[in-house]
Amino acid sequence: MYRSLVSFIREHYSTNDFIPLHAPVFSGNEQAYVAQTIESSFVSSVGAFVDRFEHDMQCYTGSPRAVATVNGTAALHIALLLAGVSRGDLVITQSLTFVATCNAIAYCGAEPVFVDVDRHTLGLSPEALEIWLESEAVLDSDGCCRLRSDGRVVRACLPMHTFGHPADLDGLVGVCAKWGLALVEDAAESLGSLYKGRHTGTFGLVGTLSFNGNKIITTGGGGMILADEVLGARAKHLTTTAKQPHPYEYVHDEIGYNYRLPNLNAALGCAQLEQLELFVETKRALAHAYAGELADTDLQFVTEPEGCRSNFWLNAVICETSGQRDDLLKFTNEQGVMTRPIWTLMNRLPAYSHCLHGDLSNAQWLESRVVNLPSSVYLRGAE
Numbered sequence: 001m002y003r004s005l006v007s008f009i010r011e012h013y014s015t016n017d018f019i020p021l022h023a024p025v026f027s028g029n030e031q032a033y034v035a036q037t038i039e040s041s042f043v044s045s046v047g048a049f050v051d052r053f054e055h056d057m058q059c060y061t062g063s064p065r066a067v068a069t070v071n072g073t074a075a076l077h078i079a080l081l082l083a084g085v086s087r088g089d090l091v092i093t094q095s096l097t098f099v100a101t102c103n104a105i106a107y108c109g110a111e112p113v114f115v116d117v118d119r120h121t122l123g124l125s126p127e128a129l130e131i132w133l134e135s136e137a138v139l140d141s142d143g144c145c146r147l148r149s150d151g152r153v154v155r156a157c158l159p160m161h162t163f164g165h166p167a168d169l170d171g172l173v174g175v176c177a178k179w180g181l182a183l184v185e186d187a188a189e190s191l192g193s194l195y196k197g198r199h200t201g202t203f204g205l206v207g208t209l210s211f212n213g214n215k216i217i218t219t220g221g222g223g224m225i226l227a228d229e230v231l232g233a234r235a236k237h238l239t240t241t242a243k244q245p246h247p248y249e250y251v252h253d254e255i256g257y258n259y260r261l262p263n264l265n266a267a268l269g270c271a272q273l274e275q276l277e278l279f280v281e282t283k284r285a286l287a288h289a290y291a292g293e294l295a296d297t298d299l300q301f302v303t304e305p306e307g308c309r310s311n312f313w314l315n316a317v318i319c320e321t322s323g324q325r326d327d328l329l330k331f332t333n334e335q336g337v338m339t340r341p342i343w344t345l346m347n348r349l350p351a352y353s354h355c356l357h358g359d360l361s362n363a364q365w366l367e368s369r370v371v372n373l374p375s376s377v378y379l380r381g382a383e
Contacts, residue, residue, distance in 0.1 A: 161190035
């Protein structure tokens with residue numbers, strides 16, 4: 001079975017060389033736009049391509065405002081500040097995520113609380129969220145959600161759309177509204193993914209995207225905050241060192257952050273965004289092919305939730321046992337085909353091992369079984 005899978009992957013990518021997990025593709029106007037930026041001399045945080053990238057992302061996602069940042073973690077940090085997260089607060093999130101989700105919470109002086117995920121979405125479970133809140137939290141007289149044990153404020157809920165598969169947003173929106181929690185979407189992996197026809201990252205108070213080198217489109221490093229006009233304007237202010245507009249004076253009215261995306265990176269992003277729908281189409285075709293190849297095997301291919309369009313950023317399979325997972329990882333990597341396990345659960349990491357958590361049975365089950373398969377966009381005949 002493993003040998004057949006390796007052969008399938010090599011045939012798809014038409015190579016006997018090493019196959020990475022996810023590599024960028026530059027097949028459009030990338031070189032031309034970057035060259036224009038260099039020629040203009042506006043290579044830093046001010047320039048036409050930054051404005052264009054933000055505008056184009058607004059149009060693509062349907063968000064009222066989009067604010068570019070230097071990376072996805074910076075975007076998430078600011079998004080949490082916009083949601084009112086401050087020192088001593090608690091933010092509910094999933095343990096099955098990349099560490100940046102939790103690090104952004106820690107940057108605010110807040111602390112994550114881990115609840116379980118759903119197996120069919122790999123994202124935060126509304127049922128697990130409701131169970132934890134009913135057991136551990138209470139609404140005070142002002143409608144503020146607090147921990148029963150010590151009165152700490154539970155300020156926000158931060159789901160992540162794992163591998164580009166939308167979480168159960170209807171359920172999460174409902175639970176958050178009931179308990180007065182700000183919903184902040186970590187949509188770093190789900191650019192191009194839709195939940196009931198609407199783009200991920202636009203359901204909560206704020207959403208964030210990532211354009212790291214391994215994402216579906218890349219700016220080398222970069223991120224984006226999705227918000228309404230009011231919060232978007234504040235995000236722009238905070239990410240540009242909180243500087244008041246002035247022809248020459250340096251007036252900063254609060255603590256700000258130098259989180260601006262350079263124009264050079266934005267030029268790359270504009271060219272990549274022009275090709276995004278082609279990338280999504282190509283990745284979805286690969287996912288369909290994987291599903292067919294694995295249909296009669298012991299490996300369960302992770303497909304999109306019902307009513308959603310997933311970008312299939314990283315394709316994944318669920319093995320029957322942890323032993324099978326280890327065998328698959330060993331064989332494929334020895335054959336020069338990169339595969340990876342899912343992340344170590346956040347509550348197992350030293351920095352977050354002390355954090356509160358509910359039952360994490362699904363997260364633990366997935367942690368021991370999930371393997372990511374090569375998922376790069378491959379445009380035949382483009383080379």
